[in-house]
Amino acid sequence: MDYIIIAIFSSLVGSYLGSLSYRIPRKYIEQWYDEEDLGELGVNLQADPTVVESKWSLCPQCKQRLKWFHLIPVLSWTLLGGRCAYCKSRISPRYIIIELLTILSALLSYYILGFSVGFFLLFIILSGMILASSIDIECFILPDFITLPLLGFGSVYTLILFLKAGYLEAPFSQTWINSFFGGVLLPLFLIIFSWLFTKIRGKEGFGMGDIKLLSGLGFWFGFQAVLIALTVGSVAAILNALILSAARGRQILSSYFPFGPFIVLGFVIYLIFFPAFLSLNH
Numbered sequence: 001m002d003y004i005i006i007a008i009f010s011s012l013v014g015s016y017l018g019s020l021s022y023r024i025p026r027k028y029i030e031q032w033y034d035e036e037d038l039g040e041l042g043v044n045l046q047a048d049p050t051v052v053e054s055k056w057s058l059c060p061q062c063k064q065r066l067k068w069f070h071l072i073p074v075l076s077w078t079l080l081g082g083r084c085a086y087c088k089s090r091i092s093p094r095y096i097i098i099e100l101l102t103i104l105s106a107l108l109s110y111y112i113l114g115f116s117v118g119f120f121l122l123f124i125i126l127s128g129m130i131l132a133s134s135i136d137i138e139c140f141i142l143p144d145f146i147t148l149p150l151l152g153f154g155s156v157y158t159l160i161l162f163l164k165a166g167y168l169e170a171p172f173s174q175t176w177i178n179s180f181f182g183g184v185l186l187p188l189f190l191i192i193f194s195w196l197f198t199k200i201r202g203k204e205g206f207g208m209g210d211i212k213l214l215s216g217l218g219f220w221f222g223f224q225a226v227l228i229a230l231t232v233g234s235v236a237a238i239l240n241a242l243i244l245s246a247a248r249g250r251q252i253l254s255s256y257f258p259f260g261p262f263i264v265l266g267f268v269i270y271l272i273f274f275p276a277f278l279s280l281n282h
Ligand SMILES: [Zn+2]
Pocket: 059, 060, 061, 062, 063, 064, 084, 085, 086, 087, 088, 089
């Protein structure tokens, strides 16, 4: 029963995330890049401002305002066969994918941490990761408005752990040393590594967005979490690049690719396979 209530509640969050994932990049892309870079990246997010700015959900094709029953998470998209109810144009699968991922995130958080402060925190963080991943896939950027709060609040959290030195029952059962290593030392190492890589190879290693994301996760979940997220994420990214290269018959490792979603994937693998690190207090 708990799981059903959580699934319903989180599907609504997922529906909202889906609409943000469409609107935010279209509204802010010009602040993130100048036009020349956009051309080079091949990012084209032309959209009708009335659709992006409207407080209602509109179909991007026919601009019809969608009714509430067109917006029921997961069900509406499935029943309408992924098409607009009015003009039958295709609706991006992003909505149902984001809704399903959000539901899974909430169920996983509940499974690991039970009904607790940690559950809400983990669910909020995972929701942010879903939105960040979607934006990274579309625009090759992990936006600061997600990574910086994660990092900022995470460093405050580490500081509190340090000052309380073990008296606090932390939501993710971290020690401050663990958080400090994950949030500061590992990312610092990556910055140096990335700098050397750029010097030697003349192209960018890690994006700063990736490092901010890893640092934020490090503060909240500790050294093991970022190490595993980074390792699993890198292996997955390389495999993905090899498979895509083989499928398209050309090298794609050298071109831009979004690394954020792979870090998030690695982090989720960590949550699934190493939950003991998280739930020692529960
Ligand atoms: Zn339509």
